Amino acid sequence: IFRSLGRRPSIRTEQHDSRWLNEPKFVGSFWVPESENPDDDKIFFFFRETAVEAQGLGKSTYSRIGQLCRNDMGGQRSLVNKWTTFLKTRLICSVPGADGSDTYFDELRDAFLLQTRDRKNPLV
Incomplete structure (x- = not known):
């Protein structure tokens, strides 16, 4: 994941480090206001x-969701020109309740963001 903003230094995920991203196939991305x-x-x-x-x-192969803070400028001493707010996790759909089960959709092909009246709480 790479970003370049004019004269500012570019910022990216660590290259060739499978702990950041390992052979990713991107499906979609969305900008969501938090406040x-x-x-x-x-x-x-x-x-x-x-x-x-x-x-x-x-x-x-696992389906994932990753998150970055839009204003991330990278680290000052460590993670220089690297994302400092990058998080990722596996997408798991769970049946609620004590005896609920987890369902894995590991062939994610598309994602859609449905805007609601409250822009800070869209439906994915």
Whole structure:
């Protein structure tokens, strides 16, 4: 994930480090306001990738959601020109309740953001 803003230094995920991204296939991205302050805005990425946590179990593909703060400028001493707010997790749909089960949709092909009256709470 790469961003260049004119004269500012570019910022990116770490290259060739499978802990950041491992053979990602991007499906979509969305800019979502978090509050009235634009500095709080987030960017969400939907993608599939080869799961490093499943190594040893064969090659597994997981669907993921990633998040960045829109105003991330990278680190001052460490993570210089790298995202400091990058987070990712596996997409899991769960059935509510004590005996609920997890459902995995690991062949994510599309994502859609449905705007609601409250821009800060869209439906994905």
